[in-house]
Amino acid sequence: MRFTVAHLKRGERGIIKSFDQDILPIKLLELGCLPGNEVELIQEAPLRDPLYINVSGSHIAIRRTVALQIEIEPIQGHE
Amino acid sequence: MSKDIKVALIGNPNTGKTSVFNRLTGLNQKVGNYPGITVEKKQGICRLSRGKKAHIVDLPGTYSLNTTSLDESVAVELLLNRNAPDFPDLVVVVSDVENLKRNLLLFTQIKDLRLPAVLVINMADRMKRKGISLDVAALEKKLQTRIALVSTRKNTGIETLKQIIEEYRCLSCQPTIDIKTIDPEYFQRLGKAFPNEDLYKLWVVITQDVNFTPLQKKLPGGEKSFEIKSRQELKKLQHKETIKRYQFINEILKESYAVDLKAARGLRASIDRVLTHRIFGYLIFFVILLTIFQAIFDWSSVPMDAIDAFFASASEWVKGALPEGILTNLIAEGIIAGIGGIVIFIPQIAFLFLFISILEESGYMSRVVFLMDRLMRPFGLSGKSVVPLISGTACAIPAVMATRNIESWKERLITILVTPFMTCSARLPVYLIIISLVIPQGRFLGLSFQALALMMLYLLGFMAAMVSAWALNRILKIPTRRFFMVEMPNYKLPLWKNVFYTVVEKTKSFVYGAGKIILAISIVLWFLGSTGFTEDYNNAETIVSDRVAGQGYTQYSKNYIASNLEAYESALEAETTDASRIADSLEARRGDLEARALSQEIASYRLEHSIIGNMGKFIEPLVQPLGYDWKIGIAVITSFAAREVFVGTLATIYSVGSDEEETIKNRMAAEINEEKGEPLFNLASGVSLLLFYAFAMQCMSTLAIVKRETNSWKWPLLQLAFMSTFAYLTALAAYQILA
Incomplete structure (x- = not known):
């Protein structure tokens, strides 16, 4: 199964592997959401949507549908 | 005006761009709209030394030149059109020290348009708290620009910025990356088709409509058609460009920018x-x-x-x-x-x-x-x-x-x-x-x-x-391609100056937006209420006077006179015991009150027979149920323009005066x-x-x-x-x- 940003738990981190180029908005890339960069889930709203993440220093909230498109390699161990 | 230096202020949202604008211009600013569209245009005058002035345009906040909204494309349009009267002599790019990396993305794009660009690094007061160290001189050299380290909160660095603006002619217009490298074959063809144009500029024009319908999509050079790639392919190239820029930025920040995470609390x-x-x-x-x-x-x-x-x-x-x-x-x-x-x-x-x-x-x-x-x-x-x-x-x-x-x-x-x-x-x-x-x-x-x-x-x-x-969500069928995204900026104490400007601006937008219409409608209503074409309207005075002489005042007027007199009488009795004086005063007061009641009844009668009164009678069957x-x-009719008119209209109709x-x-x-x-x-x-x-x-x-x-x-x-x-x-x- 693909492991994506939407699968992170609060406080967990991962490294971005790849994402669906056609679906993800260019804005996310500009904010630092690029392969190889680290992403951390800071907070999730009720129903796990939207998600508040820190991606290479940019603090942003995105909807779950978008988060599901960002595939990551989870970083093991505690935060 | 022509001698003033024209400055465009641009930057990511949440970098304090507006604070920089406010610091530079003070109250010398005005807000208007770009012609034909509803994007706000903020302009201001900044006083420099020796009586020189800079004319500053505050462009809408944007993360890059890849526009996704009307606001952003306004910013890009201005930077692309060399013939526009507002075309800037230099661009001031405002960035925030904590997010310098991503702010530099926009900066490198602007620089690649071969415009003189200054980098403002704002929120310098937070550097220590966040454990950030920055080698400004090294960064200036790498980026081939000049940097103003500013804190709008502490009001430092603004003078340096003004000085750099004044010396804008010394700024280098050297681009940062070579756009050709993201797809050499494609850019070679593009260069052949438009030999006199700058490649990066062409690229920005082409990609304008990837995410957004552009205001003008003509490529410079007019009629010549050029095979434009599909949306998908262009988007892929934009991704490539972004990655390339980040590589460049990471490289130059490696030596000049460091964050000590332990210090950041x-x-x-x-x-x-x-x-x-x-x-x-x-x-x-x-x-x-x-x-x-x-x-x-x-x-x-x-x-x-x-x-x-x-x-x-x-x-x-x-x-x-x-x-x-x-x-x-x-x-x-x-x-x-x-x-x-x-x-x-x-x-x-x-x-x-x-x-x-x-x-x-x-x-x-x-x-x-x-x-x-x-x-x-x-x-x-x-x-x-x-x-x-x-x-x-x-x-x-x-x-x-x-x-x-x-x-x-x-x-x-x-x-x-x-x-x-x-x-x-x-x-x-x-x-x-x-x-x-x-x-x-x-x-x-x-x-x-x-x-x-x-x-x-x-x-x-x-x-x-x-x-x-x-219900609308069910009914409206509007496909949407845009993505919800909200930046969660760091918490800050509000800058009172900014708060003040916002309040003034919003209030103004109400006064001018609503005000004009409310005023116009009040005048129309006044006219409709004080004009009539019927005999009844024109002879209101005689008709009402005759009626009062024959049948006396209406019940309401009688009550009005009686209760006023009563109050007056008790007031008089507290003052004097002279019965004849009381009677005289009461008589005088009764005369006053009757005259007033009469004029109120006339006004009411007039309104009933004015144009608006006839309109009210006309719609009565509609509102009776x-x-x-x-x-x-x-x-109800008069308050169609603005609800609060309801009370005032009833006051006039009931002639309470x-x-x-x-x-x-x-x-x-x-x-x-x-x-x-x-x-x-x-x-x-x-x-x-x-x-x-x-x-x-x-x-x-x-x-x-x-x-x-x-x-x-x-x-x-x-x-x-x-x-x-x-x-x-x-x-x-x-x-x-x-x-």
């Missing part, structure tokens, strides 16, 4: 843990909302009363000071009353925007957006609809304008369409007078019935907004429904009126602003039709059930 994380908590987050938001509303009502009542009194006396003064005549009446009753009707709302609107801008400046609003997004979505709204809906409780006009940052057109449109259901301050005067008239005194759980009724009306407005949003008579009909609330209320209570012989304003007709005003559009200015924001008459007209029908039907149902 996580205050933000702790605050976030509480404010975005799934339970406490909502509780805190709710408490903040209640506090705001409470404060608005408490604080604005004093200035509102003062404004009311001021305009009433101004009107009186004009009537006394100018010679009697039609022009005087126009000024006193049309224009001054009209302006008063606008100014009275300024306190509430200013206070609401004071709070909203504090919440926005501090970074809290983004958290609200985050918390509310999922809850709003089933209704077709976005988390970003919350701010407009809250603003709607002051006035729908700035609220509709506040929808601009909603990315999805469908969500934005629904927000615009339902915002007027929120209980705006113009509904309050109508609510208050009718509630006090028809809702009985008494308490339930310690709250008075009347307060509960008012709360219910607020709730009802909110629910109407949500339900219609839900709602429990209204022709007089209320008139008030004063805007004093108690007087109007007493007069309304005495009004009898001629058909049924019971009070006209009873529970049934009162509730019917309340519901009508809760739901009806009754606001021309909102319609005008919706037309402007949606750029078509279709939506405001649909909105008007829907809201009016809905209001009529609910009012009808309420009256028929209760009566």
Whole structure:
């Protein structure tokens, strides 16, 4: 199964592997959401949507549908 | 003007760009619109040394030159068009020291347009706290630019920036990356097709319409057609470009920028843990909302009363000071009353925007957006609809304008369409007078019935907004490609200067947006109410005088005279015991009162037979099923322009000759429904009126602003039709059930 940003738990981190180029908005890339960069889930709203993440220093909230498109390699161990 | 240095100020959102603009220009700024579109254009003058001046344009915030909204494309258009009168001599790129990496993305793009560009690194005061070290000289060299390390909060570095602006001719226009390398083959062909153009500039023009329909999509060089790649391919190249830029930026920051994570303390994380908590987050938001509303009502009542009194006396003064005549009446009753009707709302609107801008400046609003997004979505709204809906409780006009940052057109449109259901301050005067008239005194759980009724009306407005949003979400079929994304900026103490400017700006947008229409309509109403073509109208004076001579005064006038005399008599008796003096004084007073009653009855008779009176009679059959008579009909017509006109119109119709609330209320209570012989304003007709005003559009200015924001008459007209029908039907149902 693909492991994506939407699968992170609060406080967990991962490294971005790849994402669906056609679906993800260019804005996310500009904010630092690029392969190889680290992403951390800071907070999730009720129903796990939207998600508040820190991606290479940019603090942003995105909807779950978008988060599901960002595939990551989870970083093991505690935060 | 031509000698002034032209500066374009650009930067990511949340970098304090506006603060830099405010620091540079002070109060020398003006806000307008770009021709033909609704994007705000902020300009200002900055004084440099030796009498030189810089003309500064504050461009909308953007993360890059890859535009995804109208606001952003305005910024890009300006930078592309060398022939535009506003084309800048230099570009000042504002960045924030904490997010320097991503801010530099935009900077490198601007530099690649071969424009002289200065880098402002703002929020320098936070560097130490965040453990950031920065080698400015090294960075300047790598980027081939000049850097101003600025703190708008501490007001440092602004002088350096001014000096750099003055010396803009020394700036290098060397580009940073070579765009060709992202697809050599494609760019080679592009270069061949347009040999005289800069490749990167061509690229920006081409990609303008990838995410957005451009304002102008002609490539320089005119007719020549060039095979443009598919959207997908262009997007892929944009991704490649972004990655390439980040590689470049990482490389240069490696040696000049460092963050010591141990020094950075996580205050933000702790605050976030509480404010975005799934339970406490909502509780805190709710408490903040209640506090705001409470404060608005408490604080604005004093200035509102003062404004009311001021305009009433101004009107009186004009009537006394100018010679009697039609022009005087126009000024006193049309224009001054009209302006008063606008100014009275300024306190509430200013206070609401004071709070909203504090919440926005501090970074809290983004958290609200985050918390509310999922809850709003089933209704077709976005988390970003919350701010407009809250603003709607002051006035729908700035609220509709506040929808601009909603990315999805469908969500934005629904927000615009339902915002007027929120209980705006113009509904309050109508609510208050009718509630006090028809809702009985008494308490339930310690709250008075009347307060509960008012709360219910607020709730009802909110629910109407949500339900219609839900319905619109089902009905409207608008495909949307945009993505919801909200930046969660770091918490900061609000800069009071920025808060102040925002409040002034929003209030101005209300005064000019709504003001013009309210004023125009007041004048038209005055004209319709003071003109008549019938014999009855022209001979009002004789007819009424004859009637009074024959049948005496109306019951209301009799009561009015009697109660006034009684009060006067007891006052006299307290002063003197001389019976003949009392009788004389009373006689004189009776004469005065009768003259006044007569002139009031004439005015009332005139209004009844004026154009507007005839209009009221004409629509009476339509409003009768709602429990209204022709007089209320008139008030409904006149308040079509703006709801609050309702009370003033009734005051004129009932010829109470004063805007004093108690007087109007007493007069309304005495009004009898001629058909049924019971009070006209009873529970049934009162509730019917309340519901009508809760739901009806009754606001021309909102319609005008919706037309402007949606750029078509279709939506405001649909909105008007829907809201009016809905209001009529609910009012009808309420009256028929209760009566």
